[in-house]
Amino acid sequence: MRPADLPRELADRGIWWQIIGFTLVGCVSLAILEVFAGSEFWAYRWFTTAVTRLYWAFVIPLAGLFEEARKMFETKMEIRRVARAKALAKARDEGLREGLRRYSSRMAEARQRFGVRDEATGVITLPLTSEVEEFLLGESDETA
Numbered sequence: 001m002r003p004a005d006l007p008r009e010l011a012d013r014g015i016w017w018q019i020i021g022f023t024l025v026g027c028v029s030l031a032i033l034e035v036f037a038g039s040e041f042w043a044y045r046w047f048t049t050a051v052t053r054l055y056w057a058f059v060i061p062l063a064g065l066f067e068e069a070r071k072m073f074e075t076k077m078e079i080r081r082v083a084r085a086k087a088l089a090k091a092r093d094e095g096l097r098e099g100l101r102r103y104s105s106r107m108a109e110a111r112q113r114f115g116v117r118d119e120a121t122g123v124i125t126l127p128l129t130s131e132v133e134e135f136l137l138g139e140s141d142e143t144a
Contacts, residue, residue, distance in 0.1 A: 017066050017067075017069065017070045018062075018063055018066045018067070021062065021065070021066040021069075022062065022066075025062060029047075029051045032044075032047065032051075033047075033048065033051060106136065107126075107136075110126060110132060110135055110136055111124050111126055113135070114126060114127065114129070114131065114132045114135070
């Protein structure tokens with residue numbers, strides 16, 4: 001059976017995590033049975049009974065264990081994603097505030113240095129000369 005043939009619910013439930021988990025449990029069980037073969041220790045005898053005669057009884061609990069582990073990792077990934085989004089939003093807001101502050105101070109300095117005051121209205125205009133353009137588009141003293 002290919003993953004494309006599975007119902008969407010099974011694919012969403014992390015069938016691959018379960019397949020990998022059962023494979024690991026099987027490999028570890030085989031290794032334990034081989035390494036401790038012939039042991040008379042009570043824990044090994046219980047393990048041998050569980051693995052060779054009662055394996056079917058552990059299929060559902062193991063599937064539940066793997067499913068909960070998958071959900072736990074999804075939750076942690078979601079928490080990290082939200083924290084990353086908050087950090088990026090905070091950095092963007094700080095950058096915008098800093099940019100606005102630099103823009104305001106640069107424009108105030110440009111008005112002070114190059115501004116022309118209209119005597120009738122009192123409005124200060126900033127003529128767009130090459131000198132003003134170079135000042136506004138050039139590097140500021142703060143970043144140098």
